[in-house]
Amino acid sequence: MQMELDKVHMKVAVLLKQVPDLAEELEVDESGKALDTEYIKFRLNEYDEHALEEAVCLKEAGQATEIVAFALDGEEVDKALFSAMAKGADKAVKLTGPEVEGSRQAAALFAETLGMDYDLIMTGVQSVDDRDGMMGPMLSSMLKVPCVSVVTRVEGKESSVTVHKEYFGGLMAAFDVQLPAVLGIQAARQTPRYAPVSKVRQIQQSAIIEEKSASGVSGSATSKVTTMAPPTKTGGAKILGSVDELMELLKKKGVA
Amino acid sequence: MGNVLVITEHMKGEFQDISFEMLGQARKLSTGGSCSALVYGSMKDRSSELGAADRVLCVGGSDDFNPETYASAALQIIQSEFPDLVLVGSTSMGIDLAPVLGVSLDLPIISYCSCIEISGDNFEFTSQLYSGKMDVKSTAPKAVAMVLAGSFSAEDGKSGGSASVENVTADFGVGRVQFKELIEPEAAEVDITQSDILVAVGRGIGGKDDIEVAQELAKNLNADLACSRPVVDAGWLPKSCQVGKSGLKVNPKVYIALGISGAPEHLEGMKDVSTIIAINTDKNAPIFDVAHYGMTGDLFDICEELEDSLS
Numbered sequence: 082m083q084m085e086l087d088k089v090h091m092k093v094a095v096l097l098k099q100v101p102d103l104a105e106e107l108e109v110d111e112s113g114k115a116l117d118t119e120y121i122k123f124r125l126n127e128y129d130e131h132a133l134e135e136a137v138c139l140k141e142a143g144q145a146t147e148i149v150a151f152a153l154d155g156e157e158v159d160k161a162l163f164s165a166m167a168k169g170a171d172k173a174v175k176l177t178g179p180e181v182e183g184s185r186q187a188a189a190l191f192a193e194t195l196g197m198d199y200d201l202i203m204t205g206v207q208s209v210d211d212r213d214g215m216m217g218p219m220l221s222s223m224l225k226v227p228c229v230s231v232v233t234r235v236e237g238k239e240s241s242v243t244v245h246k247e248y249f250g251g252l253m254a255a256f257d258v259q260l261p262a263v264l265g266i267q268a269a270r271q272t273p274r275y276a277p278v279s280k281v282r283q284i285q286q287s288a289i290i291e292e293k294s295a296s297g298v299s300g301s302a303t304s305k306v307t308t309m310a311p312p313t314k315t316g317g318a319k320i321l322g323s324v325d326e327l328m329e330l331l332k333k334k335g336v337a
Numbered sequence: 338m339g340n341v342l343v344i345t346e347h348m349k350g351e352f353q354d355i356s357f358e359m360l361g362q363a364r365k366l367s368t369g370g371s372c373s374a375l376v377y378g379s380m381k382d383r384s385s386e387l388g389a390a391d392r393v394l395c396v397g398g399s400d401d402f403n404p405e406t407y408a409s410a411a412l413q414i415i416q417s418e419f420p421d422l423v424l425v426g427s428t429s430m431g432i433d434l435a436p437v438l439g440v441s442l443d444l445p446i447i448s449y450c451s452c453i454e455i456s457g458d459n460f461e462f463t464s465q466l467y468s469g470k471m472d473v474k475s476t477a478p479k480a481v482a483m484v485l486a487g488s489f490s491a492e493d494g495k496s497g498g499s500a501s502v503e504n505v506t507a508d509f510g511v512g513r514v515q516f517k518e519l520i521e522p523e524a525a526e527v528d529i530t531q532s533d534i535l536v537a538v539g540r541g542i543g544g545k546d547d548i549e550v551a552q553e554l555a556k557n558l559n560a561d562l563a564c565s566r567p568v569v570d571a572g573w574l575p576k577s578c579q580v581g582k583s584g585l586k587v588n589p590k591v592y593i594a595l596g597i598s599g600a601p602e603h604l605e606g607m608k609d610v611s612t613i614i615a616i617n618t619d620k621n622a623p624i625f626d627v628a629h630y631g632m633t634g635d636l637f638d639i640c641e642e643l644e645d646s647l648s
Contacts, residue, residue: 103598106621107470116471131570185439185446206432207448209467212475214446218404218436227405227513228437231429231583243517246404248348248429250585251522251576254402259513265432267583272572304445304462304477312465312472312623318615318631324642327614330630334591334612336534336558337647 089237091145091260094195095136095170096204096216097152097161098187099123103209107311114306123156125164128205134269135235136203137169144237145201147171153181153190159290160281167276167284178295184211185219185303190295192223197261201242206230206265213303217265227258230265339370339421343390344411344434346426347380350400352387354491355426359484360389361493362453363424366460367391370421374500375414377407381502389497394418394505401516404433409510412441417505422453422460427483429583439481447475447482449601468600469623486582486605525577527561534560535589537580539603540567541596541617541636548573550640551595557647563587565603581606596636599624 101107102122110117139145149172150165152158162173176194181187195202207215221228233253234245240260245253247267258264321327331337341363345356356374363372374390376383378400384393396410411434415423425435427449439446451472452463459476465485466473529535536555542548548568555562562578569579580587582602592610597603599615599622607613608627615628616639625631632639 101467103468103470104619107467109471114473116467127567127570188440212448212464212466212473214436214439214448215432218433219440219446222437222440228433229404229514230432245520246429247583249583251579252348253520253522255517255520256403257515257517262513268570272570302439302443302445302477304447304475304480306473306475307461308474309466309471311470311621312626314626318613318625318628321630321632324632324639324646327630327632327639327643328646330614331558331591336560336591 088146089144089239091139091200091237092198093136093139093145093148094199094202095129095133095148095150095165096191096202097129097133097150097165098126098205098208098216099152099155099158099161100126100208100210109309114309116309118156125161126205126208128207128266130273131269132203132205132266133165133168133170134271134273135266137274138270139235139237140169142237149174149199151176151191151194153187162290163285163288164276164281166288167280168274172291173288174291174293176295177292183213183303184208184216185213185301188214188216188219188223189301191216191220194293194295195224197224200260201237202261202263203235203266204263206232206267215265217263221263224261224263226261226263228263228265229256229258231267232264233268234270235264339367340419341367341370341372341422341424342415342418342420343372343374343424345374345376345380345387346428346430347377347400350379352380352383353426353428355428355484355486357491357494358486358489359424359426359494360387361491362484362489363422364389364493364497366422366453366455373418373420375411377410384500384502386495388499389494390500393500393502395502396505396507398509399516401519402430403514403516405514406509408434408437410507412438413507414505415442421479423481425481425483427485431483435481435483442481445477445480447477447480450482450484451488451601453482453484465601468598469604470621485601487608522576525575527577529561529563529578529580530585530587532561532563532587532589534558534591534593535563535587536560536593536595537563537565537597537607538568538574538595539565539597541598542568543596545571545573547637550637554640554643557644558593560593565597565600594624594628595640597624598622599627
């Protein structure tokens with residue numbers, strides 16, 4: 082029964098977001114201000130994968146009792162949520178409602194839905210498209226709870242977590258953070274696990290994704306987008322046509 | 338155009354370069370207004386380095402960064418100073434501050450800024466989105482902008498006269514976040530900041546087993562192995578090999594980038610290298626913009642052929 086006594090009763094929400102797969106070629110739509118999303122593939126924000134992994138690690142270490150994965154409705158979101166359950170989330174919730182533009186509105190929607198129901202909210206530190214701010218710290222500010230971002234390690238206690246925040250060059254700082262709190266996760270303690278297709282399929286047949294509708298997004302302050310375009314090429318690289326040319330260059334530079 | 342406030346960053350008693358980079362740009366953007374720098378803790382004693390500012394606002398507090406206390410203090414200073422533009426680093430510390438300030442003050446937050454100009458009554462920002470694959474321009478009359486390191490000249494922020502140094506008082510929050518300690522990086526087997534030649538691998542390398550191909554190439558070229566962030570996150574190479582924003586800044590004679598797309602975070606650590614050779618399958622990868630030489634094609638075919646030529 083020792084295990085039971087040591088167990089930390091912590092309810093964790095993990096926020097997941099689909100982002101364009103950058104392996105695909107990105108194109109600007111007719112407005113000239115946004116991505117053309119018609120043909121691009123979406124994938125889970127890689128930092129969110131780390132947030133989920135760290136949450137599952139916490140639960141496995143007996144430092145979290147329940148993990149609920151949340152995502153806004155959108156491209157291939159069901160797949161991401163089923164996969165999150167296959168990896169260890171106890172429940173999955175999809176937020177339906179008004180179309181959300183940008184991470185700030187998304188944060189507002191999550192703030193409304195999550196309220197103070199969770200001890201810990203974990204999400205990826207950033208995403209490739211969060212033009213108007215990072216979700217974690219914005220959400221914490223809306224909920225008026227503390228937040229630490231760029232986190233690489235979480236240890237759960239009864240009413241707080243100890244986290245490692247990464248600076249640069251491998252330098253980190255440790256913080257104690259009182260719960261409830263939000264964490265922006267940079268990297269989990271281990272490589273995010275892979276959910277086998279068979280397991281995802283099994284979950285798909287047995288589990289359901291709960292749907293919650295969020296009422297609205299207030300008109301928060303935002304800048305006005307005027308253009309989106311691939312960066313102007315600044316001369317760039319001299320393209321080598323063959324490995325022989327590459328060899329020649331390496332010799333010239335004294336490398337080979 | 339108006340008043341610009343820079344939230345400075347420091348570590349171990351030194352201002353970070355980003356502080357000077359932001360200050361230099363703030364100076365240019367504050368024509369007709371005032372350019373101020375907010376400094377924390379004992380960095381007040383180093384205020385003379387911030388002569389490019391009109392005013393240095395010293396808020397006191399601990400020298401150790403704390404997301405809660407630093408944001409709380411900055412918030413109050415902004416509320417009493419009403420700057421039109423607040424510049425915060427697009428850094429580990431900045432990520433804890435800018436979004437909180439923007440939401441609390443109901444100001445737009447502009448992430449990943451590589452350029453800020455004045456456009457009529459507005460500021461015009463360029464944000465590098467999708468890992469540097471798209472530049473998005475946006476405008477706002479007031480904002481909190483997160484500035485990417487290396488976007489502006491640090492020299493501009495180091496020059497200039499002398500600022501008036503003022504003590505300002507602020508509340509440092511309710512203590513829900515406690516700083517415990519700094520954790521130094523583990524000693525590295527190889528110090529890649531000292532390497533002459535680096536072979537750096539990115540996500541395009543595929544998997545841990547494929548790292549061996551790069552390792553072999555590095556060995557044959559008398560080079561050290563380095564990598565970009567995803568490779569470390571995947572556990573394929575140790576943190577001490579990581580080049581970029583949260584890793585190390587390197588300056589070898591030759592930098593060979595294998596399967597590195599060139600996200601802004603990575604470029605931050607290597608774009609000043611005098612010879613950059615990039616090999617990538619994607620001909621549109623941003624790495625080709627900073628590289629001097631490039632080659633497109635399958636990494637393994639190229640590496641294999643190169644090995645043959647070398648032996």
